[in-house]
Amino acid sequence: MEDRGIWFKGSIVPVADAKINVLSPTSQFGLNVFEGIRCYWNEEQQQLYAFRLQEHFDRLLNSCKLIGFSCPYALGQLREYFLETIRFNSYRQDVAVRMTLFIDGEGSWNSVAPVEMFIAPIAKSRTDVTNLKGLSACVSSWDRIGDNCLPPRIKAGANYINGRYGHLEARRNGYDVPIFLASNGKVSEGAGACLFIVRNGQLITPSLTSSVLESITRNTILDLALEMNLRVCEREVDRTELYIADEVFLCGSAAEVTPITSIDRVPVGQGLPGELTVKMLDLYLDVVSNKSPQHGGWLTKVY
């Protein structure tokens, strides 16, 4: 285990001391909401940049509201504790930060308190663009969870069990990752990432009502694509469009921009990472590490 300090229930403690009750609702039922936030180190500027903090905090608070418990912290406190935790660990490298609000105590799946929080940074490097291979995907036999059963708009721990089923099935059958369809048969998203296809130079992504998480990276890519004068479209996507797309990629705070090079063994385009996908990944990595000054508004300096 990496030796680091975790913000846990009001103070920073060694990771080994951040322990919870096995009977807590978060432990028993996955009753928690969380964010996965990336920070990128810029060696030239000797600075660490947190990407789109405000949007992550907004989504965290929406998740609380939808799952039915209140966040005990104001926005300013979330920001302060987040920065305090990373500074405490003196990171001078890329990190991924897990920020989780959870139901503690000895309750049940319907408990609404006590709400506690942890903030756990983990060292995580960005995608190596010089060694980009792309992933093989399959269309999962499992449906994506939906708004009227287990809303994917909420970033809740329990939702990830759906991703787990798809992922384990994909790996069992020799694929890297699953792509989920929503219960209406339309394309939804990956197990922990949203999805774009490219057709005739246009970037297309399933709409926000396609059983997807309201992804911050998806939103970033839509903005960047418009700046690149690309045509973009948010709409329903058919399964068959996956097989005839010129390019397909996943996106997310963890996935960044990940090319998909085959789906159900059908090559995507030439079966290599697509040109536009690679261009988008390059731009994305510049933006998140403050090498693209006009996007500085998305970044928060950690030091």
Ligand SMILES: Cc1ncc(COP(=O)(O)O)c(C=O)c1O
């Ligand atoms: C199911 C799911 N969809 C999409 C995403 C991408 O969201 P974001 O870009 O906000 O990280 C994630 C990752 O957080 C996810 O878990």
